[in-house]
Amino acid sequence: MLKWVLLVGVGAALYFWLKRPKIVSPVFTPKPLIPEPLKIVPCAYCGVHLPAQDCIEYEQRHYCCPAHQNAIDPAGWYGQAQWRPSPNYDARPSEAVPDLVLIHHISLPPGQFGKNYISDFFQNKLDFTAHPYFAEISGQQVSSHFLIDRNGLISQFVSTQKRAWHAGVSNFFGREQCNDFAIGIELEGDGQTTFTDLQYVALEQLLTGLAKTYANLSFAGHSDVAPLRKTDPGIHFDWRRLQRENNLGQKNLPYGLEPRA
Numbered sequence: 001m002l003k004w005v006l007l008v009g010v011g012a013a014l015y016f017w018l019k020r021p022k023i024v025s026p027v028f029t030p031k032p033l034i035p036e037p038l039k040i041v042p043c044a045y046c047g048v049h050l051p052a053q054d055c056i057e058y059e060q061r062h063y064c065c066p067a068h069q070n071a072i073d074p075a076g077w078y079g080q081a082q083w084r085p086s087p088n089y090d091a092r093p094s095e096a097v098p099d100l101v102l103i104h105h106i107s108l109p110p111g112q113f114g115k116n117y118i119s120d121f122f123q124n125k126l127d128f129t130a131h132p133y134f135a136e137i138s139g140q141q142v143s144s145h146f147l148i149d150r151n152g153l154i155s156q157f158v159s160t161q162k163r164a165w166h167a168g169v170s171n172f173f174g175r176e177q178c179n180d181f182a183i184g185i186e187l188e189g190d191g192q193t194t195f196t197d198l199q200y201v202a203l204e205q206l207l208t209g210l211a212k213t214y215a216n217l218s219f220a221g222h223s224d225v226a227p228l229r230k231t232d233p234g235i236h237f238d239w240r241r242l243q244r245e246n247n248l249g250q251k252n253l254p255y256g257l258e259p260r261a
């Protein structure tokens with residue numbers, strides 16, 4: 001009898017042991033033994049090679065430090081700008097070094113802000129059917145070195161070493177054809193509206209970068225060098241603010257500080 005009891009007992013124990021709930025062990029993912037290889041990139045300004053994770057990245061370019069991003073690189077391109085290369089440029093005569101900044105305003109269509117039309121226009125990509133006004137500028141080939149939009153976003157179209165086509169017939173104290181020796185900066189504006197704080201902040205930043213390469217730049221408005229044809233940047237451009245925020249000397253602002261058009 002005892003034999004049968006033991007047999008049934010062992011059988012039951014075996015049954016329950018086989019039917020016990022299975023404990024699922026957590027999935028074990030071994031860590032790779034070899035770490036991801038470091039991506040080494042060159043600083044777009046000085047060329048030093050660093051791990052990408054230690055660099056400032058902007059538009060797939062890398063900079064080793066903020067000072068090298070806020071500068072004009074050896075090819076004439078500004079690190080804090082979007083680069084939007086324009087075909088509308090040529091060589092400066094005998095590689096002249098620019099010594100004048102010409103301030104402009106532009107809006108496309110006139111009086112409207114916030115679209116990509118200006119960049120498209122400077123890159124010869126503008127859809128001239130997109131607005132009736134565009135028929136008037138169809139076929140023109142123009143550019144500036146820089147554009148600062150209403151949000152302070154800076155775009156660059158032409159290397160500062162090259163001649164952008166923004167000034168047209170012009171005269172800076174007897175020196176004709178200002179494109180030869182000028183850097184053109186367009187502010188998105190229409191002559192009726194004040195420029196935004198963000199635009200002045202971006203302009204100051206850009207001029208800080210430019211000053212590292214081009215010391216002693218003078219400043220003028222397009223209307224100063226082409227007074228019979230042009231009114232930009234207009235009465236809303238604050239020359240005093242430009243002077244104050246960039247610590248410019250009087251001789252660098254030969255047309256004075258009064259608003260003008």
Ligand SMILES: [Zn+2]
Binds near residue numbers: 044045046063064068
């Ligand atoms: Zn660097």
Ligand SMILES: [Zn+2]
Binds near residue numbers: 104
């Ligand atoms: Zn202009």
